[in-house]
Amino acid sequence: MDTPSYFPVPPGVGMEENFLSLDDILLSQERLPVRTECVFPRLGFLEKSSDSQDIPEGTKMELPLWLCKGLYEKKRKVLSVELPKIYKEGWRTVFTADPNVVDLHKMGPYYYGLGSQMLHFDNPENPDIANALLQTFIGRFRRTMDSSQNAYNEDTSVLVGRLDCLEKVLFRSGQNSLNGFQGWEKGQAAQLTASSLVLNYRKRKLVDVQS
Amino acid sequence: MFCEKAIELIRELHRVSDGQLPAFNEDGLRQVLQEMEALYEQNQADVSEAKAAGRGDLIPSIKLRHCCLLRNQRCVVAYLYDRLLRIRALRWEYGSVLPANVRFHMSAEEVQWFGQYKKSLASFMRSIGGQEGLDVTQDMKPPKSLYIQVRCLKDHGEFEIDDGTVILLKKNSQHFLPRWKCEQLIRQGVLEHVMS
Numbered sequence: 001m002d003t004p005s006y007f008p009v010p011p012g013v014g015m016e017e018n019f020l021s022l023d024d025i026l027l028s029q030e031r032l033p034v035r036t037e038c039v040f041p042r043l044g045f046l047e048k049s050s051d052s053q054d055i056p057e058g059t060k061m062e063l064p065l066w067l068c069k070g071l072y073e074k075k076r077k078v079l080s081v082e083l084p085k086i087y088k089e090g091w092r093t094v095f096t097a098d099p100n101v102v103d104l105h106k107m108g109p110y111y112y113g114l115g116s117q118m119l120h121f122d123n124p125e126n127p128d129i130a131n132a133l134l135q136t137f138i139g140r141f142r143r144t145m146d147s148s149q150n151a152y153n154e155d156t157s158v159l160v161g162r163l164d165c166l167e168k169v170l171f172r173s174g175q176n177s178l179n180g181f182q183g184w185e186k187g188q189a190a191q192l193t194a195s196s197l198v199l200n201y202r203k204r205k206l207v208d209v210q211s
Numbered sequence: 212m213f214c215e216k217a218i219e220l221i222r223e224l225h226r227v228s229d230g231q232l233p234a235f236n237e238d239g240l241r242q243v244l245q246e247m248e249a250l251y252e253q254n255q256a257d258v259s260e261a262k263a264a265g266r267g268d269l270i271p272s273i274k275l276r277h278c279c280l281l282r283n284q285r286c287v288v289a290y291l292y293d294r295l296l297r298i299r300a301l302r303w304e305y306g307s308v309l310p311a312n313v314r315f316h317m318s319a320e321e322v323q324w325f326g327q328y329k330k331s332l333a334s335f336m337r338s339i340g341g342q343e344g345l346d347v348t349q350d351m352k353p354p355k356s357l358y359i360q361v362r363c364l365k366d367h368g369e370f371e372i373d374d375g376t377v378i379l380l381k382k383n384s385q386h387f388l389p390r391w392k393c394e395q396l397i398r399q400g401v402l403e404h405v406m407s
Contacts (some may be wrong), residue, residue: 005300006230020289024224029218042257046212065212070270070278078271090296091342139281160297187406190355194400195304201313202400 006196007160015116024164027113028066033082065117072121077149081121086111089125092132100141104164111164112137138166148174152182213250213279216242217286223241224293233298235318240287247283249275302332306395349394359390361402370384370396 011023018024033205040046040055041115047055063071063079071078086107095102104111115133119126147159148171160171183189220239229234254276261269283398298321301309307329314322337344367380380386385405395403 005303007288008230008296009302010362019285020292022221022289023285025218025221025289026225033257038271040275041267041269042253043272043275066282067278070281071274078274105273128276130395145214190352190357191406192352192390192397192404193358194403197230197304198400200229201310204231 005195011113011203015119017117023114027165027202028064028069028117030063030065030108030110030114032068032084033060034063035082036078037076037080038078041078053077054073065114069117069120074122081118083118083125083163084108084114085130087118087125087129087130087132090126095132095136099136099144104140104167105156105162107164109165112166134203137156137166141170145174146173147171149178151175152178191196213276214243214247214286215244218288221286224290230297230300232294232301232313232316233249234355235294235321237318240290243283243287247263247280250280254280282330292309294321295324295379299328301325302329306399325382344371346394351394354390357390358387359393360387360405361393361397362405364401364403367401368397 009018009021011021011027012018017028036055036057036059041164042053044050044052044054047061048060048061050056068079068081072081074143091107110118112133115129119130122143123129144167147156156171156175160168163171216239220243223236223239244264254273257269257273257276260266261273279366292351298317301313302325305313309325317325323382331352332348336347339345339347362385363382366382370378370380373379378386378388380401393402393404397404
């Protein structure tokens with residue numbers, strides 16, 4: 001087991017984002033369907049379908065999450081954010097019926113993260129959304145944990161393919177501890193090894209020289 | 212949409228998730244700063260117009276541009292900070308002297324930061340553990356013996372150990388050496404620890 005030295009800033013928990021976390025920045029790049037509730041003068045170029053100089057009131061467009069969070073106000077004078085379909089009633093019943101069947105990677109790789117962020121927009125369905133996220137996670141967790149602890153030295157792409165980003169992190173940490181334990185059992189814990197970072201740099205250098 | 216270049220910087224780092232340092236994207240950074248300047252100037256103009264001509268309807272656009280400025284700032288700061296975290300990891304993995312190809316990927320300020328980090332770490336290590344200090348970058352795994360068997364993976368020239376003997380590290384030669392001398396070289400992939 002190689003002790004890591006690179007500790008990136010982890011994503012935030014629940015409705016909070018970590019300012020410096022790369023994962024949170026990528027998560028907040030996801031686009032949401034919105035409807036403008038006021039005019040945005042001189043910004044018409046952002047909305048490609050029309051040619052006007054301003055964005056008129058009532059335009060339906062897609063804006064990234066960070067912009068929606070920044071512009072949204074409780075009195076709803078600026079934007080109204082629509083729920084993406086995976087958080088709506090229909091899909092929620094599918095998730096609660098059998099959470100293990102769903103391919104969360106296809107449903108948007110940040111299902112839990114984006115769902116938690118949607119709670120910022122004062123939707124009347126918020127308690128149901130929060131509940132659906134929790135139930136889905138609870139339903140899927142057992143299988144993720146089991147598979148991460150029992151897949152030793154094999155190709156895990158089938159197992160990991162249907163997981164969302166949060167579950168992938170959990171899976172990877174499970175695999176790391178499994179590999180560490182197996183290494184310890186074999187007596188490799190006392191063996192000094194080359195740093196994986198150094199080996200990767202060397203591999204990359206060879207590739208650069210060849211190309 | 213604004214802030215596309217900024218998110219590209221972030222994606223560039225995120226792609227290399229194992230902690231390696233990609234080349235410093237000076238061009239990308241400059242483009243983001245230029246976009247920020249343009250947004251700021253447009254906002255300045257709109258704010259003075261809103262105040263002077265009483266055009267309160269410009270405020271949503273001003274707010275949108277302000278959000279874009281904050282977003283660009285966040286991306287730039289996170290980009291620089293994550294690179295520093297990777298450079299910090301290099302001190303622990305590679306030691307004090309970085310190979311040329313890695314140093315090539317760092318900007319001048321990052322090289323300076325690395326030098327200062329090395330100094331801070333060295334003075335910290337000197338201050339603990341009594342008179343000679345304590346090297347905390349050693350013994351990353353619990354030691355089982357004072358001397359270990361190592362095999363040389365590539366030619367590294369001559370190597371002097373504490374009692375003065377000089378050992379020639381040629382490829383595939385095996386030696387029985389003190390653990391504390393070899394740890395650095397094993398981490399760098401020059402020697403290989405042979406377990407009996």
